[in-house]
Amino acid sequence: MNRQPVHISKHLLWACVSFMVLLFSMPSSAATTAAISPEPGNYCPSRNILLISAEELSASLGLVMSSRAALVDKDQKTAISKLASAGTILRLAASRGVAARTILLIDAIIQSRTGGDYAQMLAWFPLLQTYLLTLPNETTVSTADDLIGRAEDIMQGEEGGDPLVLLKKARHMLACDGLDIPLQEAIQAQDNLMKQLDQNTKSGAYDTLLDSLRRALAYTVGNSEK
Structure with a gap:
């Protein structure tokens, strides 16, 4: 006579166990998802921004080639002028997009440090927060915001x-990273070349700059087709 109630209680028990397993598994999954952090160096610009950067990098490449040709022709004045113009356009290419402009501001803040005094750096943080507000509300941006805070x-x-x-x-x-690394290397190479460019400079001194420009252009053109 007691077998039927026992049978019913077993069903109830299994239902309770299943519910508890589901209940405790949900927070665990949520915690796992929340623990996943965005990968740095993968916050890349849109196709339109890449196309603009490609135009500027191409213009800069043309000026670098003209500078090298002028150096070979012993026209140091033109070589320096063309190389300086190439540097200006390179820095313009590095500023394309809100994220890129935010990066440039972070670089400027880092460079503004004088000894152990943070006063000059802190003065720029309200502007930096304004820059961050113009970026999309995404995990990458919120992670960067937390680091800055x-x-x-x-x-x-x-x-x-x-x-x-x-x-x-x-x-x-x-x-x-695909664009920023070669672009920053190109900017540094241009800066280094400007400091050493004279009548004794060989055309091979342009190789590092040209290689960096080639890699930056390859990224912008290759990824703007997607």
């Missing part, structure tokens, strides 16, 4: 640590 807290003495490390991490979070 922590850097500001350190500068204000509310936390310990190195704020420059956090600012550089925020910069990398907003960067597109």
Whole structure:
């Protein structure tokens, strides 16, 4: 006579167990998803921005080639003038897109540090926060924002640590390595070449700059077709 109630209780027990398993598995999945952080260096510009950058990189390449040709012809004045113009356009290409402009501001803030005084750096943070507000509300941006907020807290003495490390991490979070790395290398190569360009400079001194430009152009053109 007691077998039927026992049978019913078993069904109820299994239903309760299944419900509890489901209940406890949901927070675990959510926590796992929340723990996944965006990969730095993968915040890349849209096709339209890449096409504009490709135009500017192409113009810069033409000026670099003209500069090298002038150097070979012993026309140092023209070689320097063309190379300087190429540098201006390279820096313009590096500013395309809101993320790129935010990166440039972070670079400027880092360079503004004087000794252990953070006052000059902190003065730029309201503008940096305004820049961040113009970016889409995405995980990558919120992660960069958190890193910048922590850097500001350190500068204000509310936390310990190195704020420059956090600012550089925020910069990398907003960067597109495929374009940013060769473009920054090209800017550095142009700057180095400007400092050494004279009548004794060989045409081979342009090789590093030209290689960086080639890689930057390959990325912009290759990815603007997608």
